[in-house]
Every structure is written in C-alpha cells, then in structure tokens.
Amino acid sequence: MSVVIRQPGAVLTDHLFQVPLDHTAPNGEQIEVYAREVVAAGKERAELPWLLFLQGGPGGKSPRPLGRDSWLDRALDDYRVLLLDQRGTGRSTPATRQTLPLRGSAAEQAEYLSFFRADSIVRDAELIRRQLLGEQGQWSLLGQSFGGFCTLTYLSLAPEGLREALVTGGLAGLRSSAADVYRAAYPRVSRKNAGHYARYPQDVEAVRRIVEHLAASPAELPGGGLLTVPAFQSLGMLLGAGGGSDTLHYLLEDAWVRGSAGLELSDSFLAGAQAKLSFADGPLYAVLHESIYGQRSVDPGSTGWAAQRVLAEFPEYDAARALEEGTPVRFTGEMIYPWMFETDPALRPLQETAHLLAERTDWPDLYAPAVLAGNQVPVVAAVYHDDMYVDTADSLATADAVRGLRTWVTNEWEHDGLRVSGGKVLDRLIRMVRGQL
Template identity: 45%
Template structure:
C-alpha cells in the first residue's frame, strides 16, 4: 500500500528508500526506510522548508496522524513535515522477535548494532540527498533529541534549526550516572503518587503478594511477576499517568468462588503496557543509547542494587520502577526470550562508536531551542542542563508545566513557544 491520501485538509505522501544496513560496508545488504510527507493540501506545490520529526524511543515508529492537530498543526504553519519511521520500526524493515528468529544470537547482535542514533541520522541524510533538499530543520522528541545531537555533532551543515523536547542527553560519562539520577526521580514520583492516593500502596502490596503466592498468567500465557508489575511505574513520568494508574488499580481484583483474583481486564492492561514485547529495540538497545566506547553491562540492573527499596519483599513498602531495562526481562517476557543471548552480547559490547562530538557542539552555529522539563522522569534535568551549557547557540525553555510527554499533550503550545524562541536567534 503506497497511496497518497487526504485527511482533515492535509495531504499525506509515502516515501520508500533502500539504504545500507551498514554505511561502512557499501557492498553489504540493504534495508528499507519509510517516511511520510505531510503538508496542507493547498501548500503541496509551495516551496516550503522541510521539518523532519525524530520519534522518541528507541524502537518506535513515527506518529500516524488522524487529523490536523497538536504539534503537527503548528509545524505545518511553516514547514513541510517528514515523519520518519526510524530503521527497525513501523514500515522501515521492522525488527521483532519474528523477523530475528532465523538468526543466531551472534547474528542478531551484529544486525542490531546498526540500529542506533548514528545510523538513524545517516538514513536521514540519505533521504535528504535523495529528495534533493539542501538543508532542513529537525524536531526531536525524547530519544529523537538524542538523535538530533548526533545530527548536530556530525552533519550540522545539513540543518537550519533544531527543536528539542525532553531529549537532551549527557554527551559524556557512563550510563550508570544516568540511572543513579533517574532512580532518584522515580523515588520522588512514587512518593507523590502514594501521597496523592494513600489506598494505592495497600492495593499494590495486595497485588504483589498475590503474585508472589500464585501462578498468575497474562493473556499470552506468560507468568506475571512482581518485577513486571513494577515496570508499570513508567507511567508515573507522563502527564495524567498517576490518575490513570489509580483507576486501574482500584478495579484490579474480582471475586471468583469467594476468592480474590486479578481480573482479566487488569491482566490485559498489564500485558498491553509491555511495549518491549512488540518493540524489542526499546529493550535490547535501550542502554546502548548512552554508550560510547564502553559497555553498559546491564547498568540499570547493577545500579538498582544501590536502591534496595525497589526490591520488593513481603511486609515491605511497594515501589514502582521507571524506564529501566533489566536482564530478567529477556527471561520473563515471552517475545524477548528469543533475544536473551543477543541482549547479553550487546550489554557487554565495548566498541560502540562515539555518538557526540563535544567540540563541534561547543562551536555549534545551528539555532537550537529546547523544551526542558524540570520534573522529567525519563531524561534527567540536571544532566540536560549540563549539556545545554556546553552548547553554543542553544536556548532552553525550562518549565515544570509538563511532564516528559509534553509534546503529545500540549504539542501546539510547546512547538509554538520553541518556534518563537528560534526566531529570536
């Protein structure tokens, strides 16, 4: 299916590209990369500048808009937008446990090593040249901001502006530093959640003890464990996530033959929250987004040992975790089990290439504007500020009005502010 279509006054055009899997091996195999162009119908023939949207993740496709709304509505007042499905996601030679099934663990690890920010940006450059575009702007959300800093480090001549939302990474240091900071943030989010909903603590303990003492299965027949339940805390870093969690917890149990059971709807919700299953890049390459010439060695798992409050035991308070990946996930989550050996190989990989050029960023001349969220649970505020302070020409709008998903809930407002800030550069 490659048809262009119209919706809500917008025109959507598909683009397909065949790009090298490994840009350092021109004679190697190719993969497909898909991108969707969006304009107002009456602007289709206009000479508008381009804006490339770089999605958060890693491992998730670009949005599938259903109308002229949010940040896209604001972007289309000035730009022709390109929604890029990053390699391995959406319609860009997707990576799943199914597509990797015929490869050995070593082959899986080698293949997956080509799906980080560096090659995502190389794909963007390939597309820019293929479309005959001299320069364009970029909008990077979350991990898309990490990709944007790689773009600014190695291909600044291709960019006119960079808009970043909740996505300013540390450009030096080890992943351990990131997780020490984010565990502290997660502790704070837990405290606020249980202060707002005191009954939720006892309900979480009741669920945890039920899981410890019973063989509870998710709808995919996977055993549901306390550790998996704790992963649900990733929602505490999203606007409105705490209230949504409370409602689900409030109706977690039903009574069957006089005994409490976790309801099918609750278990289905828990399975649907495990996006690592459908988007394995999110799990298997998550820690590598921080790696430059060093291994992660399961950083979040090791650092967690410094915070024993997260290791639930009967009679102890219950704490949710956040956006962390653990080696046991590849033993428990059904669709990650076939990738366990490859995940271990990648966690031990030490020869990851550099993702950022600190000198180039310090001398950057491309206007960079960023929305930095003070209470961000996913991307540490202090580390973001350190990076921004080291970047020439970078301007920040620092706010506590929004959580990490601000672009999704108030995108028109946020991008409007950033565009105005960029106009002042």
C-alpha cells in the same frame, strides 16, 4: 509510485528509501527506511521548509497521524513534515522476534543490531535529505526524547544538513555512562512514586495487596506473558507522563474480582497490565535501550545491564523488604532488566541476542563535544523540570556544552508535553528559534 492519502486538513505521501545497513560500506547490504510526508491540505505544491521528526524510543515508530492532530496541527502551519520510521521500526525493514532469526545466530543478530543506534539513524536521515532536498538543501529537525539524543548526534556528525533544531525532553548527558544514567534516575523515580502516593494514598495498600498476591503466585497475562512482582513494579514507567499517575491508579482500582475460587486478579486488570508491559509493538526499545548510552570515550566497557546492577544500590526498591517493613512498595521507571526477556513472549526469542549486546564493549562515540562547542545551528530545547526519563541536570549541562543552545525549563508539562499540549510546546520552541521569545 508513492501512495497519497487525504485526511481532514492534511495530505499524506509515502516514501520508501534504500539505505546501507552499514554506512561505512555503502555498496554492501541494503535495508529499507520508510517515511511519511505530511503537508497541510491546499499547500501540497507550496515551497515550504521541511521539518524532520525523530520519535522517542529507541525503537519507536513515527506517529500515525489522524489529520492535523496533536503537535502536527501547529507544525503544518509552517512546514512540510517528514515522519521517519527509524530503521527497524514501523514500515521500515523490521527487527523483531519474527524477523531477526532470519539473520542467523544470536551473535549475528547482535552484530546486525549494532547498526541501529543514533549514528546510523542520522546517516539514514542525511541520505534521505539529499534525495528529497538536494545536496545543498537543509531542513529543520524536531527531536522528541530519544529523538533529541539523535538530534545531538546529528549536530555532531552532519550539522551542515540542518537549518535549525528543536528538542523536547531529549538533551542527553554527553559524558554520562549507562550506570551514571540509572544512578541519577532511581531517585527521580522515587520522587514520582512519592507524588503518586500523595495523590492517591489508597494506592499504598492496593499495591501492597497485589504484590503479596504476585509474590505467592505470579499471574499469566492474556498474551502469554508473566506478571511477576518486578514486572508489576515496572508499571512505574507510567509515572513520567502527564496523566500517567491517574492511568496507573485507574488500573489498580480495577485489580480484583470475586470468582468461583474467591478473590482473584481481574481479566481487565491483567489485560491493562499486558498492554502497558508488552514490547510486541516495539521490541527494539528493550533490546537496544542501554546501548544508546554506550560510548567508548566515556566507558570502553560494556553497559552490562546497568539498570539491574545499579538497582542493588537502592534497597528501597526491594518489594519484599517493603512488605516486611510496612512501607509503600516502589514502582520502577524507564529501566530495562534482563528478566524482561524471560517474562515477555515478544522478547524471549531475543534473550541471548540482548545479552550479547549488553556485553558488547567499545561502542563508537555518538557525540562530538568539540563540534558541539563550536555549533552554528540555531538550537532550542524544552527541558522538563524533574523529567523522570531524562535527567534535568544532564540536560542543562549539555545545553551549556552546545554553543548557542537556548533552553526553556518548565514544570507545566511532563516528558510527553509535545504530544499532549495541543501544539503549545512546539509553538513556543518555534517562536524561540525565530528569536521572537
């Protein structure tokens, strides 16, 4: 029996679905996928169109609503919303350091996780759509970031299930390999670094001082992780979000405390770094991150830790060199590196599994360019100018490749505009897809 919860302005209903691990073997092993239905209070029995929300990630669980908060406030005016915990996340059958060893060897774990990409997520959604709406029912789709990547896969594999699609910060390059993605990403991250240091010039010296300390003595984090120089640099992940530069600055200004042995990194700084760096709440983000770019028709080889390989082409990110030359130390961005599976306790047991996925070749294609070129589904997308996480040039090229796709290019918001705009981003996209703009 479904659990129903009432929050201010909203009614929430739990749904749990059995889906095949491998959709090509529908009678084989089954896993659970959880979804939360959200409807405006007073509209529980209304005939409302459904809006499926696909979260960013990969490996991100759906938002946990607090009534009509964030973009949901706008969505609930018009839709019955389904917040999907994509397979392996949240209340769906979990895939973590605690559960994956139950699968057996690292090779068996890697094989299992090969079914956790966008194609499987879309097929889960289609099975759920048919159960909730009937065979001929259609729903609207809202994809944020990686959820936008999944939207392109949905338009490629099962467009008949969609009445319209809205994408925020998630138009992937249809023909971009993992190496292509990172080769374009590092210069964008450099621009975000420059913007941060222009806003907070005092952070140039603050960062250099922390890096000098960590180079001599990596710090233990409260959760048992290790804060090394590369781990500290990866806090640059923050720079792609609205307010992220400010968050980073406030973390840095709290870095030092005078203890019995003299100046040392403060507990509050280390706890703050731990909160930003740990993958305990979403290990699949790290384990599967590069595999979301694997497509045999683009690159039949492995992704091969592309972020680490491509980093060698950008020596300006070498912290030791920056210290020697007296230049600002650059933070990295949304990159996953093999050393993370050594420094993060949530990832250490998955190190061999992650290596096997990085070495895997011949990933099935996720997009069908010919189908997208003949697309009949109304699609609109917010493309954030100089988005740190998704390349704007790739996004615009993809927009040109999907028939009828309309874009709104804006520098008013960063990558998290959907979440922080108070519904303004979603409202504009809804008006666009209805032809009101």
